[in-house]
């Protein structure tokens with residue numbers, strides 16, 4: 001693979017739910033080390049698009065390649081091993097567990113030793129456990145959540161829970177991170193924190209980010225590339241400035257948002 005090859009390459013993606021065409025011929029490339037946003041009005045097909053990348057939905061037609069692999073041959077549970085992780089619109093945390101517990105659970109899905117591995121091969125399990133705990137510490141430091149590490153997630157503010165959710169997604173050391181409406185429901189300060197972390201995880205950890213986002217300030221501030229869906233079709237792609245100035249986008253999306 002050369003430096004200019006896309007990390008994720010999508011061609012001609014189609015999805016039908018009975019009579020509803022949720023996506024029509026959607027194609028895009030995601031360059032390594034970029035932050036790419038998918039925007040569009042409600043029902044435009046953004047979640048459907050994510051769910052196909054995550055292998056939760058089978059496309060009616062099209063190709064999804066990640067690095068040199070055909071992702072359509074992967075099962076959803078293989079994605080972490082391939083280097084893809086995601087956050088969910090609704091928190092997917094173990095609410096009664098502490099922050100550390102949640103990060104360890106996210107990581108254990110990725111370890112080679114199974115839950116009972118220690119009974120048969122203590123050496124590898126022990127080494128993996130040490131590495132997992134070290135990685136958890138790195139994530140806790142990166143996300144600046146040292147002080148809440150032993151608190152049950154259910155006692156945290158919504159913004160902090162979303163930060164832990166981001167940590168859970170980072171636990172598998174993804175190359176590509178899919179963020180689904182990460183700042184929805186957050187206040188201004190929490191939103192700014194998350195935007196800063198997304199930039200840092202691209203710049204410091206080298207993680208490529210593909211995000212669905214309704215918050216236009218965040219999209220315009222941190223995206224390298226923005227793709228706009230409307231009624232399942234890609235109507236514009238470009239830099240934030242290019243997309244913001246596109247009349248079709250203003251009519252389909254920004255016009256709706258302003259009304």
Ligand SMILES: Nc1ncnc2c1ncn2[C@@H]1O[C@H](COP(=O)(O)OP(=O)(O)OP(=O)(O)O)[C@@H](O)[C@H]1O
Pocket residue numbers: 017020021022040041042043044045046047048049
């Ligand atoms: N499981 C499903 N069964 C039937 N129709 C579906 C299903 N999932 C999505 N759709 C339809 O596909 C279209 C695209 O929906 P999707 O949820 O992908 O849009 P979206 O852009 O994510 O919307 P929002 O911003 O509101 O989350 C909509 O018409 C929706 O009703």
